[in-house]
C-alpha cells in the first residue's frame with residue numbers, strides 16, 4: 001500500500017471497533033518507518049499474533065513488534081501512565097525493545113485515577129449505560145476540553161501540578177459522592193504515583209508532529225493508527241453510545257499534529273461481518289443461537305474487558321457512512337475465514353424506516369433502533385480459506401461475497417485477512 005507517492009496512510013476501523021486493526025497495522029508496519037496512535041487510550045485492545053506468540057496492546061501502537069519502527073503516541077491520545085509503564089515492561093520482558101523506540105507527545109493528556117473512578121461511578125449511576133471500558137477515557141477527554149487536564153509536559157514541574165490535582169480531586173470526590181460511590185481520589189497518592197512515572201514519560205517526550213514531518217521529508221513512511229471504530233466517533237458515530245474522541249481520519253491530523261494535506265491514503269478495516277461491544281444501536285444484530293454461533297466461531301470477546309461482543313451481519317449502510325466520513329480510499333476485510341462454514345450469508349444493503357428507504361445513516365438512536373435492514377442473501381462457500389494467499393485461490397462464492405462488499409461500500413478492497421497469523425493475508 002505504501003509507495004513513492006503514498007507515504008502517509010491513516011488506518012481506521014470502519015465499524016464499531018475490534019475490526020482487526022492490530023493485525024492490519026502489523027502487516028503495514030513492515031513497510032513503515034513510523035507508526036503513530038492519534039486518539040483513544042487504554043480502552044483499545046489490539047491483538048497481534050507473531051508465530052506462536054500473541055500480544056495484546058492497549059496503548060502502544062501495533063507497529064511495536066517490528067524492531068526498526070519508531071512508535072509514537074500523539075497529542076490526541078489520552079495516556080494512563082501506569083498502564084503505559086506496564087505495557088513497556090511487558091514488551092521488554094518478552095524481548096521487544098520498545099523503550100528506546102517510543103516517543104510520547106508533550107501535549108498528550110493524562111488519564112489519572114480520578115478519571116477511572118468517575119468513569120465507573122457515572123456508568124453505574126446512568127439510567128441507560130454506555131457500556132464504557134471504565135478506563136477513564138470520557139472523564140479524561142472531558143477535563144481536556146474543559147481546560148482542566150494534566151499533560152505530559154506538565155510533569156516537568158510537578159510542584160506546579162499539585163494545585164490542579166488538588167482541585168480535580170476535590171471536584172471528582174464531589175461527583176463521586178453525588179453518584180453514590182464510596183470511592184475517593186487521593187491527591188497525595190496521585191502525586192506520589194506521578195513522581196514515580198514522570199522520569200520515564202519525560203525521557204520519551206517529543207514533538208510528535210515535527211518527528212513525522214521530518215521523517216516524511218526525508219523519504220520515510222508513516223502509518224497513523226486509529227483505535228476503536230468510525231461508528232464510535234464522538235461526532236459521526238451512534239451518539240451517545242460512542243467513545244469520547246474523533247476516531248475517524250480527520251482526527252488523525254489533529255491527533256498527531258500534522259496538516260491533513262500530508263495524508264495520502266485512508267485504509268478502512270472492516271470485519272466480514274459486524275460486531276459491537278457495549279450498548280447502543282446495531283441494526284443488523286443477530287440474536288439467540290445464531291449470535292452465539294458467530295461469537296464462538298469468531299472468538300468475539302473483548303480484548304480489553306473480556307466482554308462478549310454482539311455479532312451481526314455485514315452492514316453496508318454502516319460501511320458506506322464510514323467511507324464517506326473518512327474519505328476511505330481502500331478497505332481491508334478481516335476474518336473472512338470465520339464465515340467458511342456458513343451455507344448462506346446475509347448482507348445489509350439499505351435501511352427502511354417507516355416503510356421508506358433511508359438515503360443515509362440516521363443520526364438518532366431511536367431511528368437506528370427502528371430501522372429495518374434490507375438484506376441480500378448470498379450463498380456461502382463451505383470451504384476453508386485459511387491457506388489462501390491469492391485472490392484466485394479463494395472459493396468463487398467468497399470472491400462474490402467480497403465483490404458485493406466492495407460495490408455496496410463503494411470502496412475497493414486491498415487486503416483480505418483469512419486468519420490471525422501475520423502471513424494469513426491476501427493482497428489485491
Ligand code: IMP
Pocket residue numbers: 016017018043044045130131132133134135136137138227228229232241242243244277278279
Ligand atoms: P469508552 O471508550 O471506554 O468510553 O467506551 C465507550 C464505548 O466505546 C463503549 O461502547 C465501549 O465498549 C466502546 N469501545 C471503547 N474502546 C473500544 C475498542 O477498542 N473496541 C471496541 N469498542 C470499544
